[in-house]
Amino acid sequence: MLDKKVYSNPHRRYNPLSGEWVLVSPHRTKRPWQGKKDKQIIKEKKEYDPECYLCPGNERAGGNINPKYKSTFVFNNDFSALLSESTTDVHNSNELLKIEGTQGECKVICFSPNHSVTLAEMSAPEIRKVIDMWVEQAEELATKYKWVQVFENKGEIMGCSNPHPHGQIWASSFIPNEALKEIDNQGTYFNKHKNQLLLDYMEEENIKAKRKVIENDFWIVLVPFWAIWPFETLLFPKFHIKRLQDLSTDERESLASILKRLLVKYDNLFNTSFPYTMGWHAAPNDGLEYSGWQLHAHFYPPLLRSAGIKKFMVGYEMLAEVQRDITPEEAAQKLSNQTEIHYLETL
Numbered sequence: 001m002l003d004k005k006v007y008s009n010p011h012r013r014y015n016p017l018s019g020e021w022v023l024v025s026p027h028r029t030k031r032p033w034q035g036k037k038d039k040q041i042i043k044e045k046k047e048y049d050p051e052c053y054l055c056p057g058n059e060r061a062g063g064n065i066n067p068k069y070k071s072t073f074v075f076n077n078d079f080s081a082l083l084s085e086s087t088t089d090v091h092n093s094n095e096l097l098k099i100e101g102t103q104g105e106c107k108v109i110c111f112s113p114n115h116s117v118t119l120a121e122m123s124a125p126e127i128r129k130v131i132d133m134w135v136e137q138a139e140e141l142a143t144k145y146k147w148v149q150v151f152e153n154k155g156e157i158m159g160c161s162n163p164h165p166h167g168q169i170w171a172s173s174f175i176p177n178e179a180l181k182e183i184d185n186q187g188t189y190f191n192k193h194k195n196q197l198l199l200d201y202m203e204e205e206n207i208k209a210k211r212k213v214i215e216n217d218f219w220i221v222l223v224p225f226w227a228i229w230p231f232e233t234l235l236f237p238k239f240h241i242k243r244l245q246d247l248s249t250d251e252r253e254s255l256a257s258i259l260k261r262l263l264v265k266y267d268n269l270f271n272t273s274f275p276y277t278m279g280w281h282a283a284p285n286d287g288l289e290y291s292g293w294q295l296h297a298h299f300y301p302p303l304l305r306s307a308g309i310k311k312f313m314v315g316y317e318m319l320a321e322v323q324r325d326i327t328p329e330e331a332a333q334k335l336s337n338q339t340e341i342h343y344l345e346t347l
């Protein structure tokens, strides 16, 4: 039985998806949090930037010209990390110097022709267009590649190279490290319980709802019990769904709505365009069943106490184990307390 005392003393929590532990040190935040709001930054609205390589009609590095797109636009990354040509000639002859060939494709998705918005500021119908593009791309790339990684890297602090709203997709012939852990853990859980790990976890969360941020008919968002980043969340369908392309029209519609609500709350937390890395984890496409796999999206935002104070994954975390101060329960509470009207709309 987890009581208040356990939660307020140092403890470790187990992440059943990754199979890794996180050290939680809530006593380090004993002094009450002032809930300081950052000064509201009124950004200059520039819907079109002649210097931006993602804006409609502009030239990209390498010389390609973007069409004058009106909603979303996808193109092959001009600096792809993976190439579609096979490199199977690479050998693996030395146990200590393992190497293998790879194949893949990298794409960039412009979410909107408007240079000055973010997903959080787009309307639910506009977000729906982005979802449709994710689905379309995932479906097509799944016919060629074992793993399709849809993601968005948002904000300068996250190394995002351009404020124009965009995301990426990297599809690969191999199943990457993070996915392998989730395959193992969801698979083992399913074999033992004949239920999906994440759906059983949702049932646990429903009992006390301590970490729930928002939900609707089809989707739930929570700060997972084992969250690493201060305001990390997990978003998933409340029913068993393995891949983006399995979502019905209604489920996509309701995803657009819950994404909008979540992203507005994130921005409102510190009155800033909230940086994060988010991405979808869908079942691999190598012909196996993956009955235990539940489609889900991870949001990994680095901010801790304000727009300027981020959590660093250094020191003990790089050398020993990841650690957090603010508890996932506190984080969930703070997020769910935020209004669902974007702060820029209230200025």
Ligand code: H2U
Residues within 6 Å of the ligand: 053, 059, 060, 061, 062, 076, 077, 078, 079, 080, 108, 153, 159, 160, 161, 162, 168
């Ligand atoms: P990030 O902002 O997350 O870095 O993503 C931008 C991507 O856009 C990046 O992967 C690509 C970069 O390779 N890119 C192009 O494909 N063409 C360009 O003209 C510039 C950037």
Ligand code: ZN
Residues within 6 Å of the ligand: 048, 049, 052, 053, 054, 055, 056, 114, 115, 164
């Ligand atoms: Zn632009």
